[in-house]
Amino acid sequence: MSSIFRLDASIRREGSVTRAVADTLESTILEELGASTEVIRRDVATTPLDGSVWGTAAFAGYTPEDARSEEQQAALAVSAGLADELVAADALIFAVPMYNFGVSQHFKTWFDIVGTDSRFAPGSTILAGRPAFLVTARGGGYGEGTPRAGWDHATGWMRRVLADVWGLDLDVIETELTLAEVTPAMAELRDLAREQLAESHEAARHSARSVTIKLSPAA
């Protein structure tokens, strides 16, 4: 039986582009691999982690095991639980929007806490080579030649930590201009925005099929 880890970070439950594209990805994977595939869900936006866990767990790592306080033990138990979810997965989906030109604070907190588990210490290869998807969305446009080129400080960091630090075999599906539908000043970009969204769903279906070939028992 295959196991998929899915993390969501959109603060919207309704109308979320990252959730919708990740749904397409997930449902295509489940169609291809069969209903017995397990999905381990972690929604860091609707169930945020306590940010104070990170500092406590980070210092607990420098404290001898038998000298750790109850608070430190509890913090490390949180990070171990989050790390277990990742280690158990054959493929991973991260659905994380851009907020305020940067990364979702909920996702950053989650990443920082996972990093306090000893299995994710610097140089860790525990997830190396596993297929993974970053589904991201931005309200505006940040392509070369646009006024805000260079202002996207989210996607580069997420690629860096998922692909370079953890070594995941990462496929990134990006949708821009998601605010065009509701922003009068972006009205002329609506057709382009719809096109991009359709392309992201198609990319999700395509990527899902290629990952299921890797995960299918005969592969």
Ligand SMILES: Cc1cc2nc3c(=O)[nH]c(=O)nc-3n(C[C@H](O)[C@H](O)[C@H](O)COP(=O)(O)O)c2cc1C
């Ligand atoms: C609080 C907040 C801050 C945002 N900041 C930015 C931003 O800096 N740049 C941008 O292009 N879009 C920004 N957006 C728009 C989101 O990136 C966009 O709506 C995206 O589609 C959100 O993901 P979702 O559709 O999965 O909810 C922001 C949205 C919210 C709610």
